[in-house]
Amino acid sequence: MTRLSLLPAAGLLLLAAAGTAHADGSGSATLDAVRARGQLVCGVEGSTPGFSIPDSQGVYRGLDVDLCKAVAAVTLGDSSKVKYVPLTSTNRFTALQAAEIDVLIRETTWTMGREASLGALFAGINFYDGTGFIVKVALGVKSAKELDGASVCVQPGTSTELAIADYFRQAKLKFTPILIDNYPELQAAFISGRCDVLSNDSSALATFRATQAKPADFMLLPEIISKEPLGPMVRKGDDKWFDIIRWTYFAQLIAEEHGLTSATIDAAMTSQEPEVRRFLGLEGDLGKALGVDAKWAYNAIKQVGNAAEIWDRNMTPLGVPRGINALWNKGGLMYAPPMR
């Protein structure tokens, strides 16, 4: 009962907040800046297949890039109004802190340390990754526990390097790290037999395997030894902007749940399903509460597609199985709160 009686009051408060916000901008400094600029500035990695990489014609493609596009579709109504800023692992956080970028979508692992100390918030997880191992089948190893004394090819200074050091120490196994900074060279070292094992995020290992002349010669070991939840990051202190990023991503998941794709969403405008109608902005005023256009979710799905389409476009060609990145009702971990 109490809750019910509080609802109208909360609604009034929200209305009041929306009213004042309307008087002097949207209430989000970042959103105002994006609108004034007419462009979203998105920090990406810029050279990881599947996440963000320019194709041969110089057009950025990938999972992270598609989230950037969706945010632009939500805030500006046009998914092409994005400026991509390629960032290294060193300058990514300063770029966010110094407001050089509006949002950082650069396959960054959500860790407690980062969230607590960097003045930035993770707005969600758009990819569940983890450190894995790949070996040549000829090595005859079936499990990471048999890797005692192995030489492991790994990029220095990455979370992978820390994870395997921890793993081998805990398992009381010996290993020799072979450290090469450049990933193509690291792969070449593994192929030529300079090390027994190649270690990286399992998505990257799946890609590696899919691009070999004889993929069957290589085997991913079953152990995933670390959790690497990757997601978009925003500055602390701009909650409305945080909401927009988070719900843009949830909209991709919800669209997949309801079977709304970029091809079918126009037909769904006649749908009677309440959540679909709210999603499309036909009912309720969720868009207004978020500070964006009523058709925000429609724009994001129509122009960029839902989570499944984005996956099929970017990850499936690389041979990365969807696994735990599937929806919660299909055996994965992707779960969006209800849209109401």
Place this chain on the structure above:
Amino acid sequence: MSASAAHGPAATAARERPPAAFAGPVAWLRRNLFNSWWSSAVTILLGYLLVRFAAGIIDWAFINAIWTLPPTANPLDTAMPCRRLEGAGACWAMVGDKYRFMLFGRFPYDMQWRPAVCVLLFIGLYGVSANRRFWRKELLWIWAATLAVIAVLMWGGVLGMAYVPQDQWGGLPITLILATFGLAFAFPLALVVALGRRSAEMPVVRMLCIGYVELIRGVPLISLLFMASVMFPLFMPEGLNPDKLLRAQIAIILFAAAYLAEVVRAGLQALPKGQYEAADALGLSYWQKTRTIVLPQALRMVIPPLVNTFIGFFKDTSLVLIIGIFDLLTAGKVAMADPVWSGFSTEIYVVLALIYFVFCYAMSSYSRGLEKQFGQSKNR
């Protein structure tokens, strides 16, 4: 020599053809390559290695190489014929697919003729500037006009060309912009700093110049670029950040100027004191003396180290890789990361090395020619 030796019986012993043991290719070989059993052994060994190596390169680069590949339904299968070679031959088809990305980065694909023209303009500008006939005041105007045309072509937004923001520029034009502007602005700055460091009458200026040179020389270029890219934005108010490319450009100018200043100072010091005194005796002012007597002679003396520094800086521009600017090397590295072509980085590196070599070799052979021309007065 052999022609003159055939001139009739009147020829003296000196004009007779020397025995084959002392002249001709066989003698040359004997003298230089086979003059002892030890040197013969080294020659044979090195010769064998050279032939083996060259044969391997030719096999890889030409005979076994794959030049074109048809597109496949699954793009990841495109490079499979190359992968089946298992390194026996080069996969030039990759370069065929990626060369436009390497040269022009993310510049909109259908407008890439614009950066291509810019590259030609840059090369033309170098050619004109290298010709001594154009070393006149008008050259400054040529530079200003060419750079204006390049700016218009790169940015666009006029004459029906679409606007292309800097973040989409990339590849060779970026390398040329960083190197050209870097050296064009660093050189005058270096002259001022070198003169300032030599000035005895103005101790404060001298201290400032020494401080500047030592401070910049004391840190590697990488840390300067990091300062420009990572630290500098933190000091600036939010939203008031000069472009990343501009920040890197300024860092390169400051760095190059400090090194060039030291090269110029070496020339100033090598100039005999009599030249300064003679100029003073003629009653020339400081700037007249510097412009007409000191600098022309001093710079002439330091051409080899100057060119050396120029070449070094041309290549150092590739360090902007670490701050995410799309120069030639960065574009090449991003091209390598494409999973369709993964495993063929050697091909990309070979092409990049050739491009860098062409520019650097042109610079160094030009400087050799310049030294020769300038040296004529001394050799006479």
